[in-house]
Amino acid sequence: MRSGRFWAWVTFVLGACYFFIPLIATFEFSLRMKRGEYSFEAYKVVFGDPRFQATFTYSAVVAVLTIILGVLIVVPTAYWIRLRMPQLRPVVEFVTLLPLIIPAIVIVFGYIRMYGSSSPLPFLATARGTDALLVIGYATLALPYMYRAVDTGLRTIDVRTLTEAAQILGAGWTTIVARIILPNVLISVLSGAFLTFAIVIGEFTLASLLNRPAFGPYMQLIGANRAYEPAALAIIAFIITWGCMSVIQVLARFAPKSANQPN
Amino acid sequence: MADTFLSIQNLRKSFGTTTVVQDFNLDVSTGEFVSFLGPSGCGKTTVLRMVAGFEQPSAGAISVGGKDVTRLKPNQRNIGMVFQAYALFPNLTVAQNVAFGLKVAGVPKAEMDKRVAEMLSLIKLPEFGDRYPYQLSGGQQQRVALARALAPRPKLLLLDEPLSALDAKVRVSLRDEIRSIQRNLGITTIFVTHDQEEALSISDRIVVMYGGKAEQVGTPYEIYNRPATKFVANFVGTLNVLEGVVSDASAGKVKVDTQEIVVGNKLNGSRNGDAVSLALRPEAIALGPRPGHDAELGGRISEVHFLGSVIRIRVGFGKGMISLDTFNNSSTPPPVVGDQASISFSSNDLLVLH
Numbered sequence: 001m002r003s004g005r006f007w008a009w010v011t012f013v014l015g016a017c018y019f020f021i022p023l024i025a026t027f028e029f030s031l032r033m034k035r036g037e038y039s040f041e042a043y044k045v046v047f048g049d050p051r052f053q054a055t056f057t058y059s060a061v062v063a064v065l066t067i068i069l070g071v072l073i074v075v076p077t078a079y080w081i082r083l084r085m086p087q088l089r090p091v092v093e094f095v096t097l098l099p100l101i102i103p104a105i106v107i108v109f110g111y112i113r114m115y116g117s118s119s120p121l122p123f124l125a126t127a128r129g130t131d132a133l134l135v136i137g138y139a140t141l142a143l144p145y146m147y148r149a150v151d152t153g154l155r156t157i158d159v160r161t162l163t164e165a166a167q168i169l170g171a172g173w174t175t176i177v178a179r180i181i182l183p184n185v186l187i188s189v190l191s192g193a194f195l196t197f198a199i200v201i202g203e204f205t206l207a208s209l210l211n212r213p214a215f216g217p218y219m220q221l222i223g224a225n226r227a228y229e230p231a232a233l234a235i236i237a238f239i240i241t242w243g244c245m246s247v248i249q250v251l252a253r254f255a256p257k258s259a260n261q262p263n
Numbered sequence: 264m265a266d267t268f269l270s271i272q273n274l275r276k277s278f279g280t281t282t283v284v285q286d287f288n289l290d291v292s293t294g295e296f297v298s299f300l301g302p303s304g305c306g307k308t309t310v311l312r313m314v315a316g317f318e319q320p321s322a323g324a325i326s327v328g329g330k331d332v333t334r335l336k337p338n339q340r341n342i343g344m345v346f347q348a349y350a351l352f353p354n355l356t357v358a359q360n361v362a363f364g365l366k367v368a369g370v371p372k373a374e375m376d377k378r379v380a381e382m383l384s385l386i387k388l389p390e391f392g393d394r395y396p397y398q399l400s401g402g403q404q405q406r407v408a409l410a411r412a413l414a415p416r417p418k419l420l421l422l423d424e425p426l427s428a429l430d431a432k433v434r435v436s437l438r439d440e441i442r443s444i445q446r447n448l449g450i451t452t453i454f455v456t457h458d459q460e461e462a463l464s465i466s467d468r469i470v471v472m473y474g475g476k477a478e479q480v481g482t483p484y485e486i487y488n489r490p491a492t493k494f495v496a497n498f499v500g501t502l503n504v505l506e507g508v509v510s511d512a513s514a515g516k517v518k519v520d521t522q523e524i525v526v527g528n529k530l531n532g533s534r535n536g537d538a539v540s541l542a543l544r545p546e547a548i549a550l551g552p553r554p555g556h557d558a559e560l561g562g563r564i565s566e567v568h569f570l571g572s573v574i575r576i577r578v579g580f581g582k583g584m585i586s587l588d589t590f591n592n593s594s595t596p597p598p599v600v601g602d603q604a605s606i607s608f609s610s611n612d613l614l615v616l617h
Contacts, residue, residue, distance in 0.1 A: 157353065158348055158350065161346050161348050161350040162350055162352060164315075164317055164337070164344075164346070164350070165344070165346060165350035165351075165352070165408075165411075166352070166363070167316075167317075167336070167337040167338050168315055168316075168337050168338070168340075168342060168343070168344045168412075169338075169363050169364035169367060169411070169412075169415065170338045170341075170364055170367040170368055170415065171338060171363075171367045172338060175367060180352055180354070183354040184352075184353055184354050
């Protein structure tokens with residue numbers, strides 16, 4: 001028993017070293033911009049750079065639009081699969097996993113072939129069209145996370161009975177999804193939303209190859225040309241991701257509790 | 264039936280090649296409380312779901328208040344329903360749950376608040392409006408579900424095993440409460456249950472279902488005392504079944520093991536030598552002779568179960584076994600296992616099962 005606990009601690013400490021030493025080293029390096037002293041100079045430079053503000057804002061807006069698109073696609077789909085077509089669940093799960101297997105670059109080349117300026121649907125001919133494709137691409141990349149989060153949320157409620165209870169009280173599909181299903185899986189939807197946000201903020205391939213002014217390509221650009229700022233940016237990116245994860249944890253506490261408790 | 268409110272005609276439901284409901288016909292009068300009673304898988308819930316509109320019949324018609332609703336969607340039928348699993352909306356408070364149907368129907372807020380308060384006092388939970396479902400016990404949740412179903416003033420109330428998830432004590436009190444509310448409102452109600460005691464105690468009529476068909480429709484008294492089929496006799500209440508052979512059809516005599524019983528004119532159509540099943544309720548049998556009992560069988564006491572107010576005794580004779588109930592009497596100790604005993608009953612109480 002004691003020996004088991006000892007090795008558990010050893011494993012934990014090794015794991016923590018593996019994750020935290022590079023992070024601490026990066027943080028320490030990011031503070032060394034001024035010679036002979038620690039300072040937040042690199043962070044000041046990063047935050048003061050108009051390109052940082054522009055790219056971060058662009059990526060944040062794209063992330064919000066991706067979340068909206070993801071919710072509009074995933075919530076009704078996952079709900080309908082659970083309610084009416086449970087036999088299709090394995091197929092849909094497989095489809096939602098495809099973005100993890102197929103590289104983003106394949107999507108981009110698909111876009112270029114399908115929606116190039118000489119194609120019948122020349123989305124890539126305009127900036128707005130390209131932005132739309134970027135949002136759709138990101139929604140695809142975030143699909144595995146969003147679908148799983150929503151599906152897990154739906155598993156915690158009795159979808160069929162709640163739907164029937166609402167139907168018999170006169171509610172139509174829109175009312176059922178908007179007022180019963182969505183509020184009951186809201187925490188799961190938000191979990192998926194924050195995961196999506198974290199993915200979109202750091203994504204490089206799609207944004208770079210579609211030539212959009214996103215945060216991912218900006219980080220790459222800074223990383224290739226500067227010394228201390230990339231370290232600061234890496235720490236900022238980590239903080240954003242961890243912030244999203246923390247918000248998911250906090251929100252999970254507010255999840256509606258099941259009404260179906262034994263007497 | 265002159266004032267038929269719910270009419271179900273030739274209803275059939277098949278899933279693929281499996282037929283789960285067939286030739287189901289029923290007319291329910293306004294304000295009547297009808298129970299669908301049967302074992303799991305007998306089709307009772309499927310019929311209820313077809314009435315609600317959650318399942319489409321493969322054939323047949325359903326009309327409510329003279330209007331054919333067979334092809335209407337559930338939200339167009341103006342029917343209230345209470346589910347076994349309560350199905351309260353977890354994200355809404357008790358008051359919001361009760362108000363849901365009214366809000367969907369676009370009832371003005373003042374009227375809606377009044378109706379919600381009325382419903383909460385009807386279920387005796389007026390101070391629970393701000394609570395969430397998870398803060399209530401199972402019995403309270405089911406009462407809220409009842410209030411929610413009744414709030415939009417439905418024409419028909421469907422209760423799908425609403426008491427199954429509750430403990431025994433709450434089940435009995437809520438059962439009585441449901442019946443009293445139903446009587447006061449005069450709402451036509453269909454109640455699905457597999458619990459015969461529940462069905463017998465609160466129904467105006469019972470539909471006993473088996474294999475997707477209505478085996479018998481009748482009042483609780485008729486169902487219990489005059490079961491039409493062997494299944495109904497076995498399913499409703501405890502029953503002693505004696506296998507015998509007709510020894511003298513013209514005299515109404517049946518030989519059970521080595522003893523002969525006169526069953527009167529109930530052997531319609533049977534001939535000498537035919538096998539017959541005779542059924543007797545435990546409470547129709549007495550230990551020893553009793554005035555009015557014209558039939559007697561001898562045997563040996565094989566089991567004695569003291570149940571408090573009632574003592575259930577099992578008497579073995581030949582290959583058969585008979586259960587009988589006697590009231591506990593503090594001055595008379597219960598019989599002892601192994602004693603010789605004779606049992607008596609009135610041949611009028613014998614049922615010949617077909």
